[in-house]
Amino acid sequence: MPQPNWFAHYASVFDTVEINASFYSWPTIANVQAWRRQPGGKGVVYTVKDCELITHVKKFKGTKTLIRDFGIIADILGEQIGCFLFQLPPSYRYTKARLAAIVSQLDPKRRKALEFRNKSWWNEEVYRALRNAGIIFCSCSGPRLPDELVRTADEVYVRLHGRERWYHHNYSDEELLKWASRIRGSGAKRAWIYFNNDYDAHAPDNAKTLHRMLAPFRLKRMAPRPT
Incomplete structure (x- = not known):
């Protein structure tokens, strides 16, 4: 089918889409508004992957303001926002200090999911901290x-x-x-x-x-x- 019809076809089959382009390049307001205007996309829920500047470059060191600014996407999408997904690199191992730094910076008003790529994060300390903060552990x-x-x-x-x-x-x-x-x-x-x-x-x-x-x-x- 013609490319302009692709998203409408996708939206006729699935309820939600996960945006990964936002991981590589911080989306502009115009980008986010364009997601909402996509033909056939009314009602589709967008989950947005947070920028690698937060998770891979700075690795949650002093990123509270960046996370807050990225969260403006939810205000633009309104009812079409799903989750904010934070994916950590495989080399990022669990420590109590890292866990505390992550949890303390995430806005409790936003729906958030954390994806770890190092198996050291699969432990009860992590589960307990995320439960207490209302953060989703990404399986x-x-x-x-x-x-x-x-x-x-x-x-x-x-x-x-x-x-x-x-x-x-x-x-x-x-x-x-x-x-x-x-x-x-x-x-x-x-x-x-x-x-x-x-x-x-x-x-x-x-x-x-x-x-x-x-x-x-x-x-x-x-x-x-x-x-």
Whole structure:
């Protein structure tokens, strides 16, 4: 189909999209307004990945003002804002000081998810701190990371990158059923689930399959769109 129709087609199938361009380049107000104006995109909920300046360059050192300024995106998107996702690099290991620095800088008024790429963050100290702060622990399906769903808030967040190779995996029905069972059993009010881009473009089919597996659960438990 013509490229201008791509997003409308996407929006006819899925409820939400995760914006990753914002990780590489700080979005302007015009950028964010353009997301809202995309043809066929009315009602689509945008989750926005915070800029690497915060997570990879400064690594949460003195970034409270940057995080606050980035949060203006939510004011522009209004009811179409989903989560703010903070992804940390694999080299960033857990310490109590780092955990405290992260939690102290995140605005409790915003819906936030933290994605760690180092398995040292899968521990009870982290879970407890995020629960107390109302921050979502991002469960991450990826090589050398714990294959489990962690819930630290009323909502869960899952990113599926590929079990054995990053961005190069076609999830089987058995693997997706396992995630569907975990999500249903979590008791979460809402689940944010995203498949990463992969080299062979399996993500759309995998997402549709998991979407279908969760359909009965969605009809029973789906909450109103976030405000």
